[in-house]
Amino acid sequence: MITRRCFTQLSAALLPTLGGAPAAWAQAGKDAMPDMARIISGFPAGGTADALARRVGDRMRGHYAASLVVDNKPGAGGQIGILNLRDSPADGTSLLITPSSMLSIYPYTYPKLRYTLDDVAPVSLGAMFDHGLAVGPGVPDSVRTLADLLDWMRANPGSANYGSPGAGSMPHMVGVLLGQFSKIDMRHIAYRGTVPGMQDLLGGQIPAFWGPIGDYLQHGKGGKLRVLAIAGSKRSPFLPQVPTLTELGYPLKVSEWYGFFLPGKATPETIKRASDALQAALSQPEVVEYGKQYGLEVKPSTAAQLAQMLKADADQWRGLIKQTGFTAES
Structure with a gap:
């Protein structure tokens, strides 16, 4: 594990x-x-x-x-x-x-x-x-869970992309490991930090983004994006409704x-x-x-x-x- x-x-x-x-x-x-x-x-x-x-x-x-x-x-x-x-x-x-x-x-x-x-x-x-996986308008509104996202990526392999704050970073590694566990070829897009990545996520240029959950809080409250999972060992007090990857069956615990x-x-x-x-x-x-x-x-x-x-x-x-x-x- x-x-x-x-x-x-x-x-x-x-x-x-x-x-x-x-x-x-x-x-x-x-x-x-x-x-x-x-x-x-x-x-x-x-x-x-x-x-x-x-x-x-x-x-x-x-x-x-x-x-x-x-x-x-x-x-x-x-x-x-x-x-x-x-x-x-x-x-x-x-x-x-x-x-x-x-x-x-x-x-x-x-x-x-x-x-x-x-x-x-x-x-x-x-x-x-903690880091979390969020989706925005780049995926259908019906994508409400991690399972929904993975099914959508399998059905749309050309759009199976996710961003992170930087190549080689912890969010990048979590995305790679999730792709390995789910057997989906997820292509990584590296950004110069979370701010430009969030701009593309909110604009629908990328379907998903792994990054610090703090960057999602205000946007999530406004309904502009949805956080599907966090990578911590337990649910975050800042997003208590969001399950951990471990809860969803993926043996990843990182903070x-x-x-x-x-x-x-x-x-x-x-x-x-x-x-x-x-x-x-x-x-x-x-x-x-x-x-x-x-x-x-x-x-x-x-x-x-x-x-x-x-x-x-x-x-x-x-x-x-x-x-x-x-x-x-x-």
Whole structure:
């Protein structure tokens, strides 16, 4: 069975209550602040990572840096953002928010990846989230369940397509595995993030899309699209009516997280200052509630905790990718 139990187990074991967050925030504010800092995102504005980065940046402004902006660097399924961070000064003025796929899956699916895990320094976990499969006007209105969609794809093989936020990403891999299990040749269409993919889904240019469920919430409420399944280990509190793939008979259980990173050259002192500031911002009740609008379970961590999560995640995906033969070109 494909499982992601490491996420739930590590989350429970490694993320203690951050009761000292206000003190950490105050300490971060005592240090000399730079005039400007930025949070790099490897995806376009408007998605869930961008939303979280902007709200967290608002809370860090005036405590971590006098001015803090989100710098979107979309391209290559999030790789451009990581490369931009790698080449930035390691003085704490450039942070990165990224899904785990770029660090836990890409190293094993891209044979010529231009970065390694040594190019980034874990700072804090940001949030946990689930991926879901949604359909829009590109399929008949009668397609209301995953079984309906698979039957429609079998009857219309020329339209058996699905999009994802990037080649080699976790949503891409889930789509490949679902195609294998259902014995349907589903053709993958890679986008530069969820925003352009959602535009094509809502416009009927593609029939289906795998991506973070937070990107579906508002559209789903308006009836513009239908979420047929989620890939998590249990139903999401944000979409409790949507079944999991496991419930539907497919042995897939995957979740993902957003993490914050500094350049790999950053000193322990720089990492601690950034981690303290991020933990303080992410612990604010308003930020936690804001994340729920985007299907995010906001959870800060220490740098060491995120490093341990990333290692466990990468170790598990390395084995699964070898077992399935998944590649970015799948």
